[in-house]
Amino acid sequence: MRKICADLIIPVSSAPLRNGVVAIDKDGTILSIEEGNDLKDVSIEKFSGIICPGFINAHCHLELSYMKGKIPEHTGIVQFLINLIEYRNQRNQNASGGILAEEINTAIRKAVAEMKTQGIAGVGDISNDNYSFHVKSSGDLLFHTFIESFGFDPLQAESYFQKALQLFQEARASGLSASITPHAPYSVTPELFRQIFSFKAYHPALFSYHNQESDAEAALFKSAQGDFMKLFHQFNLPGKTFLPTGKNSLHSVIDYFPPESRMLFVHNTTTDAADIELIISKLPESYFCFCPNANLYIENTLPSFPLFKSYPDRTCVGTDSYASNHQLSILQELITIQQYFPSIATAELIRWATLNGANFYYWNKRLGSLETGKKPGINLISPVGPAFELLKDSSVTKLA
Numbered sequence: 348m349r350k351i352c353a354d355l356i357i358p359v360s361s362a363p364l365r366n367g368v369v370a371i372d373k374d375g376t377i378l379s380i381e382e383g384n385d386l387k388d389v390s391i392e393k394f395s396g397i398i399c400p401g402f403i404n405a406h407c408h409l410e411l412s413y414m415k416g417k418i419p420e421h422t423g424i425v426q427f428l429i430n431l432i433e434y435r436n437q438r439n440q441n442a443s444g445g446i447l448a449e450e451i452n453t454a455i456r457k458a459v460a461e462m463k464t465q466g467i468a469g470v471g472d473i474s475n476d477n478y479s480f481h482v483k484s485s486g487d488l489l490f491h492t493f494i495e496s497f498g499f500d501p502l503q504a505e506s507y508f509q510k511a512l513q514l515f516q517e518a519r520a521s522g523l524s525a526s527i528t529p530h531a532p533y534s535v536t537p538e539l540f541r542q543i544f545s546f547k548a549y550h551p552a553l554f555s556y557h558n559q560e561s562d563a564e565a566a567l568f569k570s571a572q573g574d575f576m577k578l579f580h581q582f583n584l585p586g587k588t589f590l591p592t593g594k595n596s597l598h599s600v601i602d603y604f605p606p607e608s609r610m611l612f613v614h615n616t617t618t619d620a621a622d623i624e625l626i627i628s629k630l631p632e633s634y635f636c637f638c639p640n641a642n643l644y645i646e647n648t649l650p651s652f653p654l655f656k657s658y659p660d661r662t663c664v665g666t667d668s669y670a671s672n673h674q675l676s677i678l679q680e681l682i683t684i685q686q687y688f689p690s691i692a693t694a695e696l697i698r699w700a701t702l703n704g705a706n707f708y709y710w711n712k713r714l715g716s717l718e719t720g721k722k723p724g725i726n727l728i729s730p731v732g733p734a735f736e737l738l739k740d741s742s743v744t745k746l747a
């Protein structure tokens with residue numbers, strides 16, 4: 348048994364404890380959490396900083412890890428997507444299949460190792476291919492895999508869905524927890540939404556969806572103008588005949604989502620108070636996931652975080668991928684949020700990064716909070732400021 352103490356313990360499911368002591372057994376299962384009454388006990392390991400549960404990375408694309416440092420920053424989402432597709436095509440042409448697969452697999456293994464040292468215990472990961480299946484089924488992190496479906500041609504909806512279904516079956520055969528999910532409003536046609544949401548071969552279904560990531564997305568739906576129309580024309584995609592709805596993307600598509608579905612709305616960069624209310628009223632099981640460093644990388648903008656403070660149990664944090672981030676660290680995402688929005692307290696952010704994600708993914712029996720009987724992983728955040736605020740050089744050490 349180990350006894351661990353720090354200046355502040357944030358169990359998340361209960362109030363923070365100053366100088367509390369967490370006792371864990373050999374495999375990391377929590378035996379007790381107590382006020383630190385007997386800190387003279389020499390068997391207690393004392394640390395400076397904050398102790399909290401292992402993090403949940405609610406949004407990642409492991410299979411894009413080989414793009415680390417390759418995609419330019421601050422181009423806006425449409426140019427980002429073009430750069431990403433061009434980089435992938437270029438690697439496909441220049442490397443033989445075997446070499447590219449090895450490059451991708453090596454990058455995925457490194458990314459998972461980094462997430463472990465960054466104190467991440469569970470990951471919601473997007474797959475468009477099977478590259479990450481092996482490492483996800485063998486590792487000791489918990490994963491849920493979203494098989495992402497998209498396609499611009501309404502007449503091809505059935506074949507886009509069948510492609511996702513095949514990958515879904517492969518994921519399930521590899522022992523992965525998986526579900527089929529729509530990619531984003533601009534890349535999924537009404538026909539494809541219907542196909543995805545009528546697939547009921549598993550329960551409970553989890554969905555992840557890139558929501559309101561840019562002004563370009565709103566301009567497309569409102570008036571069929573802006574960078575997405577340029578993209579559709581440049582690549583001669585069926586979207587070039589896109590019919591505007593006069594409403595933003597969320598208002599245009601929300602009625603396709605089944606009311607009982609558990610949705611993770613990812614990014615929410617241009618989401619306003621009325622959008623949040625619409626989501627919660629139509630889809631009460633919804634959660635919001637933020638990837639602030641990716642938003643800065645791609646659009647150089649951030650969501651209006653204070654709007655989401657009224658939903659403290661519905662907010663999660665993700666890293667997105669190495670195509671749009673310099674590291675896969677949940678702590679770095681929290682530091683960014685607090686740097687721009689200092690009114691969001693550290694304990695609040697820790698909740699976003701732990702229990703909320705564990706609740707969304709149904710991992711809360713094991714992960715998400717420091718409670719007796721759970722095995723959530725134990726992180727030390729240090730150094731921190733005098734009021735336990737996160738600092739630019741705060742880092743995480745995985746204690747268990």
Ligand SMILES: [Zn+2]
Nearest residue numbers: 406408557667
């Ligand atoms: Zn993403």
